[in-house]
Amino acid sequence: MKNSIWQGTQHLGEIINLTHKDELGTILALKAALRLRDAETLGHSERVVRFSLLLGRELGLDTTELRSLEYGSLLHDIGKIGVPDAILRKPGKLTSLEWAKMREHPLLGFEILSGIDFLKKASLVVVQHHERWDGKGYPFGLAGVQIDRNARIFAVADAFDAMTSDRVYHSGRTFEAAITELTRCAGHQFDLEVVEAFTRIPETEWIISMVGMSDEKSFAA
DSSP states (O other): OHHHHHHHHHHHTTOOSOOHHHHHHHHHHHHHHHHHHOHHHHHHHHHHHHHHHHHHHHTTOOHHHHHHHHHHHHTTTGGGGGSOHHHHTOSSOOOHHHHHHHTTHHHHHHHHHTTOGGGTTHHHHHHHTTOOTTSOOSSSOOOGGGSOHHHHHHHHHHHHHHHHSOBTTBOOOOHHHHHHHHHHHBTTTBOHHHHHHHHHSOHHHHHHHHTTOOOOOOTTO
């Protein structure tokens, strides 16, 4: 199943100059591939879309930028399609070699989206979503404004979801604990401007987004 999905998504890289209807069809096909690979990953992706759009609007992104942010957020883990099941679904701690393989997923995701013209900007979120403001991230070790702005926005949304979601190995943190951690890491792991935007948004709006009741407009709905 994995190989057939992987091969199918590679062919999507040949699609260019799509209409909006075709764009939506491509997004839905990639979303379906992600769901078949890992339903939990898809659920996480849908949550961080809501968080990213909330942040993007607070930061004044225009419609085109918001669309790219949404698509990049939704597809940020598409490269995990190319990660072996033995690693992706391993219940225990990964070995150093397994971590090295897992860390290839941003580059695999970028490869899957390469050549899809309307996802060119979104693909920067996919390939850079594990970069850090201080340059200690991967795969390129980019720092500061070298990192795509949408990727910097996504990084905060992603961390917030990771901290507040219940996982097998830990219970989700409270909103207050999560915002304290984001603030602590601002200027190191995260872009200070993005974290400051996060703190300006009322807690009630974040809670609504967490439970999936946000009225944030989605371009891929």
